[in-house]
Amino acid sequence: MTVSSLANQKLDIPAGNRWSRREDKVRGFTIHHQAGYNAHAAATAAGREVSAQYWIDNEGPIRPQVNEEFRAFTTGHAGYPEGARSDHRNITAEVSNTKRGAERGTWEISEAAKESLAALIGDVFRRYKLGRVRRGTYGGVAVHRDFVATECPGDPMVRALPDIIERAEWYRVHGGKPGDRTKGANPKPAAKPQPKPKPIPAPIPVEDEMHTTYMRDTKDKNGTIWMINSAGKRRALRKAEWENLKAQRRSMGMEIPPVEDVSAEELAKYPKA
Numbered sequence: 168m169t170v171s172s173l174a175n176q177k178l179d180i181p182a183g184n185r186w187s188r189r190e191d192k193v194r195g196f197t198i199h200h201q202a203g204y205n206a207h208a209a210a211t212a213a214g215r216e217v218s219a220q221y222w223i224d225n226e227g228p229i230r231p232q233v234n235e236e237f238r239a240f241t242t243g244h245a246g247y248p249e250g251a252r253s254d255h256r257n258i259t260a261e262v263s264n265t266k267r268g269a270e271r272g273t274w275e276i277s278e279a280a281k282e283s284l285a286a287l288i289g290d291v292f293r294r295y296k297l298g299r300v301r302r303g304t305y306g307g308v309a310v311h312r313d314f315v316a317t318e319c320p321g322d323p324m325v326r327a328l329p330d331i332i333e334r335a336e337w338y339r340v341h342g343g344k345p346g347d348r349t350k351g352a353n354p355k356p357a358a359k360p361q362p363k364p365k366p367i368p369a370p371i372p373v374e375d376e377m378h379t380t381y382m383r384d385t386k387d388k389n390g391t392i393w394m395i396n397s398a399g400k401r402r403a404l405r406k407a408e409w410e411n412l413k414a415q416r417r418s419m420g421m422e423i424p425p426v427e428d429v430s431a432e433e434l435a436k437y438p439k440a
């Protein structure tokens with residue numbers, strides 16, 4: 168009974184007898200669109216014989232149907248041997264279209280469904296150790312129309328494939344549930360404890376900032392920055408002091424003061440403090 172932990176078992180779709188033994192090991196993933204927007208209604212409609220490992224709702228939930236160790240009849244049957252072979256080696260999913268996309272036959276997919284699909288693909292590649300998530304009919308991410316002359320999935324899904332594969336790769340590497348990627352979550356491996364940020368040393372006084380200028384002699388190989396105070400006296404800043412000043416200004420949401428590039432003669436006009 169292998170089912171992705173991302174699927175909600177309470178939303179399962181009865182598999183009936185629409186599955187068989189797998190004659191290959193799991194090597195990849197095949198995407199279908201559902202040509203509808205209500206996965207459960209479509210999958211359980213009288214007379215409609217459906218079979219897939221997973222169904223992804225327009226709002227994002229993932230419904231399990233055929234356990235992963237079995238082959239689902241999603242992509243092919245006796246009349247479509249290439250599709251049937253792909254079902255033996257791939258995990259398959261039917262992805263809901265948006266209501267509008269289903270009604271108009273334009274087959275758009277919601278953002279939530281795409282993110283769930285990406286997480287599911289990443290989870291499959293992660294668990295079966297299939298390597299980097301990539302496009303491919305054998306050992307990659309395939310779509311129904313790779314194997315059988317069909318409109319499934321529609322153009323919006325096909326256009327979104329590179330993006331979905333990129334997202335899936337994130338989930339393969341990091342694990343996590345749909346949406347974690349956009350939160351930047353990193354559940355696995357556990358995040359290392361962050362070192363405490365170094366305290367910023369006592370800042371250079373900001374008083375008279377309006378009248379303080381910073382200059383650098385263009386020919387000075389050390390790039391020493393001089394702070395000229397409101398009284399027109401100059402003082403060389405140590406490198407660390409300048410870095411601290413910048414860090415402090417940034418932390419206060421202030422702009423980094425500009426440094427004027429001047430000649431040695433110009434700089435010499437300001438007596439040392």
Ligand SMILES: [Zn+2]
Binds near residue numbers: 199200242311320
């Ligand atoms: Zn299909």
